[in-house]
Amino acid sequence: MSRKETSPWMVYGRYGLVLLLTATAVQNGAATADAQYVNARTAAALLCGAALLVRRLAWFIAPLSATAATGVWGWPMLPLLLVAVFDLAAQRRAVVAAGCCVAVLAANTVAPTAVSLWRPQQYGAGLFLLLAVVGGLWLGNRHRLVQALDTQVEHLRIERELREESARAAERSRIAAEMHDVLAHRLSLIALHTGVLATKADALPAPVGERLTLLRTASTEALTDLRDILGALHTPHAGANPPVPVLRDVHELCEQARAAGQQVDLHTHGRSEDAPAAHRLALYRLLQEGLTNARKHAFGAPVSVRVDYGSPATVVEVINAPGVPATGTAPSGYGLVGLRERVRALGGHLSAGPHGAGSWRLAARIPHPAPTEQNGPHTP
Missing domain, CATH: 1.20.58 (Methane Monooxygenase Hydroxylase; Chain G, domain 1)
Known part of the structure; x- marks a missing residue:
């Protein structure tokens, strides 16, 4: 794992752990050398710790140095080797990690008894090495899985944005x-x-x-x-595609919905001629989307429709009571995204969401243009 792929706390935690294990290796090495700190063991422990901390080095330097030091000086250097083997397994180099373990255990068969990995427990060091390999494999796989999921989520986010832009x-x-x-x-x-x-x-x-x-x-x-x-x-x-109906088809649309089994209660206020043509076309699309969504997600539930053409704004509201989704319906698309773009282009506002106990409300308010813009004289 590269440094940019890990969090700062993980990096700091690793630094602290390696420094602690390096100090432990120096202390244990001095204990096996009659309390002499200035010796080859101390130099080897410091070099291994530096190799584990400096991430710009080639990947094989740290495990090679830790393997060599542990093979020569035995258990005092074992903690640093465990870190190196763990890193190898996490980087999907389990074969190399197993090779390092085998090499160290083989070299320690002829090491002095005081530092041998086969003393006092014959298989204790081998168990620790095995746990380091298994732990590294688990952590590496988990990290790659999280990274793959993050990439997939990012791709889905981009795809959703592209679909919404296409709908607009x-x-x-x-x-x-x-x-x-x-x-x-x-x-x-x-x-x-x-x-x-x-x-x-x-x-x-x-x-x-x-x-x-x-x-x-x-x-x-x-x-x-x-x-x-x-x-x-x-x-x-x-x-x-069939031609888009004009405003008078709002009533026909409700009649078609009733013929299909929906319970539609339509209330209109004002005259349709009071609303601009663009508003009337938007009203039809809004009502069509609202009835379609109610039929898909609350089949058989009563639907209340209110349309107001009067100044200062054209208003449409579709509220459906809670119901069960219809079977065999196609998955939801991006109809609301397109409607929101249509209403926004006309200077209005659209809202869609839960309303009361399980009901759903789709409402839009589109302000009328100023009289000078709507009826004023136009000069060529």
């Missing part, structure tokens, strides 16, 4: 296509009426006739531009 982009494209239908209808009416009036230009003053011709030409060109925009926004399979 699709909703923006859908808004533009819907507004194309609305504007094309109105421009077609303007072009039709100006064309009828242009046929009677002889009975009108010359400046009025010129204005009518200019207005008819401008509306026709605007229709052409709108068709070009729709072509740029066209996506594969878009032609297979």
